[in-house]
Amino acid sequence: NAGVMQNPRHLVRRRGQEARLRCSPMKGHSHVYWYRQLPEEGLKFMVYLQKENIIDESGMPKERFSAEFPKEGPSILRIQQVVRGDSAAYFCASSPFYSLNTEAFFGQGTRLTVV
Amino acid sequence: KNQVEQSPQSLIILEGKNCTLQCNYTVSPFSNLRWYKQDTGRGPVSLTIMTFSENTKSNGRYTATLDADTKQSSLHITASQLSDSASYICVVSEEGTSYGKLTFGQGTILTVHP
Numbered sequence: 001n002a003g004v005m006q007n008p009r010h011l012v013r014r015r016g017q018e019a020r021l022r023c024s025p026m027k028g029h030s031h032v033y034w035y036r037q038l039p040e041e042g043l044k045f046m047v048y049l050q051k052e053n054i055i056d057e058s059g060m061p062k063e064r065f066s067a068e069f070p071k072e073g074p075s076i077l078r079i080q081q082v083v084r085g086d087s088a089a090y091f092c093a094s095s096p097f098y099s100l101n102t103e104a105f106f107g108q109g110t111r112l113t114v115v
Numbered sequence: 116k117n118q119v120e121q122s123p124q125s126l127i128i129l130e131g132k133n134c135t136l137q138c139n140y141t142v143s144p145f146s147n148l149r150w151y152k153q154d155t156g157r158g159p160v161s162l163t164i165m166t167f168s169e170n171t172k173s174n175g176r177y178t179a180t181l182d183a184d185t186k187q188s189s190l191h192i193t194a195s196q197l198s199d200s201a202s203y204i205c206v207v208s209e210e211g212t213s214y215g216k217l218t219f220g221q222g223t224i225l226t227v228h229p
Contacts, residue, residue: 004158035219042119042204042219043159056216091158106158 004029004094004107005074012113013082021077021110025094032075033104034067037089049075082114117142119207119220127226132195136223138188138205146210150179150190153202153222162190162203195227 005024013019025032030051035043045059049069060067064082069075079086089111093104119140128134140148147166151159163172163179165188171180176193192199202222209216 040221042221043217044219045216048216058216093158103161103164106160108156108158 004092004105006090006092006107006110008110009108010111010113012115014115015083016081019079019082019086019112019114021079021090021092021112022074023077023092023094023107024074025092026096026105029094029096029105031095031097031104032069033093033095034075034077035091035093037091037109039088043091046077079112082112084114087112087114117207117209117218119205119218121203121205121220121223123223124221125224125226127228128195130195130197130227130229133191133193134195134225136190136192136203136205136225138190138220140186140188140205140207140218140220142186142207142209142218144210145183145186146208148179148181148188149206149208149217150177150188151204151206153204155201159204192225195225197227197229200225200227 004026007022032049034046036046037043047060047067048056052071064080066078089109091109092107095104122137149164150162152162153159162177163174165172165181167183178191181188202224204222205220206217
């Protein structure tokens with residue numbers, strides 16, 4: 001049973017380009033969470049999704065950022081018109097169901113660098 | 116504002132020694148507290164998770180304590196190994212919120228020297 005898979009591991013984009021980050025949850029997990037880790041800072045919640053539904057996107061910037069978790073395929077975090085401040089590590093976690101005490105498993109992250 | 120503060124920011128110890136990392140939080144109402152280990156360039160890996168009613172939990176050489184009254188937690192590492200070198204992150208969950216809304220501390224960077 002493979003863990004949470006994120007790709008690419010590293011992504012370089014020029015200012016104004018689009019970045020697409022992918023997350024395949026662990027087998028049997030239908031809940032996905034995205035977090036952002038800025039340099040020298042702790043992880044910050046962005047969005048919580050279940051299959052085909054966004055449950056909580058209160059941590060997502062209002063513009064340029066979007067997330068989806070389709071019925072088939074990985075969850076996608078999309079950043080349009082990237083700016084230098086978007087440079088960060090983006091982590092995805094998954095869990096089999098929602099519970100406050102449920103363990104979630106993290107992927108290895110995608111490091112986005114905007115040049 | 117919910118906050119999680121960790122100390123020290125960084126720590127260097129010799130292999131075989133013990134160490135204790137601290138975490139203070141202001142998250143309320145409290146649901147649970149977790150300690151994660153994050154190796155450089157990797158995602159966080161769970162070490163322990165404690166609810167309000169638990170005041171200590173062990174996972175091998177890692178022992179976490181929780182004082183919900185003073186809102187403090189500690190992570191004690193016994194007989195450190197070189198592979199313990201990593202960032203240790205304290206994470207607190209707020210009751211009544213979705214799972215994803217965890218508050219993360221900035222982490223303590225532990226370096227174990229031979």
